[in-house]
Amino acid sequence: MRFGFLFGEVFTGLRRNVTMTIAMILTTAVSLTMLGGGLLAVRIADKTENYFLDRVEIRLYLTDDISAADLECSKEPCQSLMSDLKKTGGVVSVQFVNSEEATKEATEVTFKGQPEMLDMIKDTKFPASLRVKTTDADQYQQIFPTFDTRPGVKQVRNDKELVDRLVSIFDGLRNAAFGLALVMALAALMLIANMVQIAAFTRREEVGIMRLVGATRWYTQLPFLLEAVVAAIIGSVLAIFGLLVARPMVIDRALGQLFDSNVFPQVTGDDIAVIALTIAPIGVVFAAITAYATLRYYVRE
Structure with a gap:
């Protein structure tokens, strides 16, 4: 019964603030995609360096x-x-x-x-x-x-001079991706905080009644936290999908000839999987922490 109530509240909250929810999902997806791109650039740089240093x-x-x-x-x-x-x-x-x-x-x-x-x-x-x-x-x-x-x-x-120049290209791409990821991450965190505050405000009477009948503060605030987590999960899935699409449509098109001629090592599915397993938890954890901090310091009821 309690789980049914929680899931119902989460669904209601996401649907009630649908425009902000969509904005948060997209912002989270973009920020995680940028972060994933930066991590992928680091991974390619490391693979390139190891690939060539063995042949230097x-x-x-x-x-x-x-x-x-x-x-x-x-x-x-x-x-x-x-x-x-x-x-x-x-x-x-x-x-x-x-x-x-x-x-x-x-x-x-x-x-x-x-x-x-x-x-x-x-x-x-x-x-x-x-x-x-x-x-x-x-x-x-x-x-x-x-x-x-x-x-x-x-x-x-x-030959190491050439290797260093090749690696520096990916270092520049990494720095650019990380910079964009940081900006988008700040926007996503602010959207999460705003969404939680608005959701709590619109349901303040419901929360007040639940508190009067003995519900704990944690139980009444848990749906708001779960809303942020669900939105972050959806954003993470979109970011991973974006990286999967970017591999054949962007990376392989731009560097395909260099991959084929063994100038650079191939970007494999394993590389994408490692990045996905990194960015997904980061997105969910940061969303949960932001939502919890918002509830803890801004929502007093």
């Missing part, structure tokens, strides 16, 4: 004369460079790639399926290089000053 190489590009004359790194100074690199702490492996192999990699792997880029590099003579795998991507800080000025070395490059 330090590359020592050799001068043109060595690239042309030494095709197997069997002569000086290439041989000494390789030997010294292998002796350097933290170095896992050193691979020599001659000019012909570098050209083949660029045309058949790196720029495969990109006719404009292939046309641009068709007359390019790629230098030979020593590719160094290390246990730590930050090992570049030790290798660069040691080998940058060595004879035969044209340039020392670190």
